[in-house]
Amino acid sequence: MDSSVHLDNTVMQFGDFTAIQKTDLTIQSGEFFSFLGPSGCGKTTILNMISGFIDPTQGDIKIGGKSMRGVPANKRPTSMIFQNLALFPLMTVAENIEFGLEVRGVSKSERKKASDRLLELVALEGSGTKKVSELSGGQRQRIAIARALAVEPQVLLLDEPLSALDLKLRQHMRTELKAIQRKTGITFIYITHDQGEALTMSDRVAVMSAGRIQQVADPITLYKDPHTAFVASFVGENNGVSGKVVAANSDLVVLDCGPLGKLSGRSHGNVAVGADATLFIRPEHFRLQAEDGMHTLGATIDEVNFEGAYLTLNAKTPADQALSIQLGTHQFSESLKKGAPVSLSYNEQDAIVIAGEGHV
Amino acid sequence: MFSQLKSRFGSGLAVGIIGMIAIWLIGMVILPQLLMVDYSFRPNLLPADIGGPKDTYSLVNYETLFSNKIHLAIFFKTIWSSVLVTGLTLVVSYPIAFYLAKVATPQKAALCLLLLIIPFWINEILRTFSWYIILAYKGPLNALLLGLGLIDRPIRFLSGDGGVLIGMVYAYILFMIFPIYNAIESLDTNQIKAARNLGAGWIRTHWRVVIPHAKPGIATGCIMTFMLAAGSYAVPALLGSPGSRWFTQIIYNWFFEGGDWNQGAAYAFLLLVICIGFIALVMRVFKVGLGDIAK
Ligand SMILES: Nc1ncnc2c1ncn2[C@@H]1O[C@H](COP(=O)(O)OP(=O)(O)O)[C@@H](O)[C@H]1O
Ligand SMILES: [Mg+2]
Secondary structure, eight states, X not given: OOOOEEEEEEEEEETTEEEEEEEEEEEOTXXXXXXXXXXXXXXXXXXXXXXXXXXXXXXXXXXXXXXXTTOOGGGSSEEEEBTTBOOOTTSBHHHHHHHHHHXXXXXXXXXXXXHHHHHHHTTOTTOTTSBGGGSOHHHHHHHHHHHHHHTOOSEEEEESTTXXXXXXHHHHHHHHHHHHHHHHOOEEEEEESOHHHHHHHOSEEEEEETTEEEEEEOHHHHHHOOSSHHHHHHSSOOXXXXXXXXXXXXXXXXXXXXXXXXXXXXXXXXXXXXXXXXXEEOGGGOBSXXXXXXXXXXXXXXXXXXXXXXXXXXXXXXTOOEEEEEEEXXXXXXXXXXXXXXXXXXXXXXOEEEESOOOO | OHHHHHXXXXXXXXXXXXXXXXXXXXXXXXXXXXXXXXXXXXXXOOGGGTTSTTOOOOSHHHHHHHHOHHHHHHHHHHHHHHHHHHHHHHHHHHHHHHIIIIISOHHHHHHHHHHHHGGGGSOHHHHHHHHHHHHSTTSHHHHHHHHTTSOSSOOOTTTSSHHHHHHHHHHHHHHHHHHHHHHHHTSOHHHHHHXXXXXXXXXXXXXXXXXHHHHHHHHHHHHHHHHHHHTOOHXXXXXXXXXXXXXXXXXXXXXXXXXXHHHHHHXXXXXXXXXXXXXXXXXXXXXXXXXXXHO
16 A cells, blocks of 8 residues: 655745745655654644644645545544653543544444554553553553554654653664564654654654755765755764865865865865855764874864763864864873863765855 | 641731631521521511410421422422523533634634623623613514514514523523633643544544543533522523513512511522532532532
8 A cells, every 4th residue: 555645845834934844755655754853843743734733835745645635634544643642541541542443433342352452562461441540651652652553544643752751761662663663564754853763763864944854864874964064963963164165076175274274075066166164074083093085183172071982072173163072982091181182183085065154 | 727827827817817717607608598597497477476486497388389389380490491501501602612722822712701701791680681682572683583584573582481591591601611611721632633633523522532521610610500590580580571480589579578588598498409409410420529620
């Protein structure tokens, strides 16, 4: 069955405020797709449009190729897991799970079978007669998943479903969600402001900022090849050094970074000589010893933090720019201390140049 | 309570506050009621005979109601009509309360609430009287319906119970809307969305999610409306016809026209008992406790 979701030139406005800028995006059938972005960037609004709680101002939503215009929320083949779960507190666990089937006129015995099967899927056998208030946070989470799956949706929408859980449980649920997705083959559309969640679970991620999709890619590409300054600094940690483009040939760009000298890195070919641009280097790409073809910049150490397997240094360049550096613990030496000078080298293939000032 | 007040105001003031509450409760509420109950069991006597040999306790005053067919009929009609008023008010109020709590934008809801409240700044008698004017045989409502061609002869709205019902629904609608509004307001909107998302139509969403949550508010509204309707005097007096007398009017007559306070007290007490019975019944039906209602 085709359970792809197509945002067909969709725009969403609330009065004068445009919550979602014109977006054209297709989420494949059976894909685990995430929207990643800071709070308020319009993630929930996208889910609300897909599930039919609001209608896009322009454009259309298509599920399985069929236009959803005019299809009310209760007739769409989607199922949502709400940010606050929204379990029905006056119903038992089983009644919660069976609600969608009850609506569809499924007989009591069939419903019971379905809820037993789903409780088993989420490893909560025998909790059907409990009240929702008797469950722990993680258990409620699973009931919400079971309730949403009970109606056998084509598309499951998850609105930051793990944000209320503690770290351990969150990590456990990531694996479990991914497993459920693989088992059921349902299209998962997952929303989060936590990049760890998005990167570990998703087939593809759309990074959003202020109602606009910045980049859609698989997690590794997103990390290695950010297309915008926002993506570069929002996904993982990054150091941005701004300068002026002095040379740009095919995909290698040289920047004049003032007191730091000339630095170069890869680009996607959209920076022009003379324009402002920012060079992004990830903390783990700095080396203390320069090898052939590496670029080096000098800095002064501000702080050394031991984190177990690795060290993080906070340093300042002569241009008073803060840098964050990550080193393997084996590289530790007495000379790495507050106030000491340090020379930092990087491979130009590991750095990305993006047009603009780099402030997001 | 005393220790709380004491820690806040000191023992002198605490004794004072509790004393005043006690005086108010005992002197203004409990004693007069007890006096009425006492009256209701004694015969209506000339001042000279009070305390004399004829002044004995009996159930005679209560028996009067059951032997007077007309009064008994009016008594039951009052109860039944109050139930009807309560039901009608609920049917009208629930959609309004839901709209105010969950559909309208905050600005619109505030405006609607204001528009609902403003008429209640006017005295109840005047408000009721305006309905008298609207519903009159040659009044504007009949004129409008005639003008629209919906009827070809004016309707006598005020001759049966119709006028009284309309007047009461209007008079007590706020007492129904506010508790229900408060209850629905406290419902997480995602619950409604979740029900819709799982495929529930509007009727089922209300029946399974909104109404169960709003039950204490609905019960409170029904109880208040019923009590006010059963105890109403102005509305039936103004909008009622001679054939649609309310039991309160009979009680009034015993007190102020018949001059028989003892008889009036017995009638009033019976009405009170039935009303309390009704409250208990409503709480049973809605499965709510006193604690839920006080919320
Ligand atoms: N019904 C609405 N009316 C007006 N503004 C809204 C409405 N829903 C969301 N917004 C606005 O749209 C923006 C995006 O909201 P939302 O999608 O909830 O963000 P996110 O889920 O990414 O945190 C916010 O600025 C929010 O205030
Ligand atoms: Mg959100």
